[in-house]
Amino acid sequence: MSKKDKDAVDNFINYLKIKAVHPEPDYGESIRFLKEQAQELGLPCKVIEIVKNNPILVISWEGTNPNLPAVLLNSHTDVVPVFPEFWKYDPFSAHKDEKGDIYARGTQNQNQIMNINFHCISKLENIKFSINVSFMLNYLPLEEYIEAIRRLKAEGKRPLRSIHMSFVPDEEVGGHKGMELFVHHDEFKKLNIGFALDEGLANPTNAFTVFYGERCVHWVEVTCSGNPGHGSRFVVGDPGTKMRKVINSFMSFRDEQEEKFRSDPSLRLGDVTTTNLTCLSGGVQPNVIPAELKAVFDMRVTPTVDLAKLEQTIAQWCKDAGDGVTYKFLQVGLPAIGFSPMNNTPILLHDHNELLNEEVFVKGIPIYIEIIQSIANVPA
Structure with a gap:
């Protein structure tokens, strides 16, 4: 494994150790960690606190044409409760075994359903999608989003459209103090979002699963x-x-x-x-x-x-x-696709012994690089 891949895995593990767990999540460590990531990326970030002690953080990478509708890469900072007695390892130790399996709450999925639906007709690379995606977001895309942008910036690349990474609280209990309010806030409207990318689901086979349409x-x-x-x-x-x-x-x-x-x-x-x-x-x-x-x-x-x-x-x-x-x-929609590059992985979202292999994590980074570039460079 290359040094940059090892560093990415270490970042993933360090974030998994943060205990922003319900019923009383402490978001302070999550925000501190994400601010450090923004600083390392050389990108501006903003904290919006619509509800006290429920901060929303947005990291922005301005495109060459910031007037075009932007791309949103969304995740959240809270996790569901755990029952440690049913785990092989401490669920917040992010233990990595000899096979490279990382055990921690949030490796596959931090949440189940976000209290906002994004829907529209989107034309992306000649494919038309009619979409209503209930968000399923987790630590995996969060860290892979960051690492993909880190590598694109290191190569001197810059997208046509601006990219915003948002990290919202309260998702696990409905998002009422987070995304539900954020989408109506002036700070969200300023982002001028035209497309959202979110997480999908692990696939036990060699295939990848893409969620592109619901009613x-x-x-x-x-x-x-x-x-x-x-x-x-x-x-x-x-x-x-x-x-x-x-x-x-x-x-x-x-x-x-x-x-x-x-x-x-x-x-x-x-x-x-x-x-x-x-x-x-x-x-x-x-x-x-x-x-x-x-x-x-x-x-x-x-x-x-x-x-x-x-x-x-x-x-x-x-x-x-x-x-x-x-x-x-009576509601507003955005085109969205749900995808997580987690193949050859058992579906363990919200389950005991939730895990992800480090090789699967690392292989997902270049996949996200290609997806992000494709979406963020769609011409006007």
Whole structure:
């Protein structure tokens, strides 16, 4: 093993020893370690503390064209509890055995589900992805992200697009004090993220697993504005008539998808798009035709659907319902891919004796180098 590979493994082991473990994680050591990494990389970093004692750290590598949407490499600093009596070694000792297996909480996965979904249509190297990735992040990509950037900088390379590495707290218990708030914060918006890379899953075989698509959550709020009046009259252009047309359009689409699902036993629920009317609001009293009515539809869109075309369809439904009918999406999405170069590795995320072999870790670094370069150099 080369010296730079050995140094990378040592960094990995040192970070695994930090006990930012629930229910009372101490993030101080994690932030100190990451600040040192930023200093070694010669890159600026910023700590954002939206919730006290739950710091978010961002390390940034400015691209040659920082005005382009940037790339986010995200990870988190907390880990799930351990039961030491079931471990071969102390789960925070990062013990490396004679085979090179490193035992520690976080070697494969620090978390299970992040409380934010990134979804969009992304075109990357002529591949179209419709994505809704629930983040699964761990120490592995964190350290490999850092090491990949370290080596790219050492070679004198600089990406076209800026790259931001974010390290967030509280993920293991829902991200309510971390990423959930961060995505709405001005500091996140300043990053101008256009693409996110996150972790996938170990694969016991020689293959690698890439997560590129799940059903996208589309919460669509439709507002029907129109002429108000007395409840005893036939008012032309009233919101209720428009809303009926909108509801009919959404629910007819629902019927089509349900029929498709029911008529083909080979289909799973994720192979079709579900649509449900979940909220209705408006009106002031029983005998007054209101000037505005609102409806919210919960759509779960299968990855095979072109999201741009779906939005065009929704826009047409609103147009067909009459003047004054508008729609908006109630959440924001980003294109993302979930991938961890952990092949020939048993799946032990959150399990006892979580481990990763040092050779698997080292082989993942050049893979990340290629991926990061490809993503960060996609032309405008």
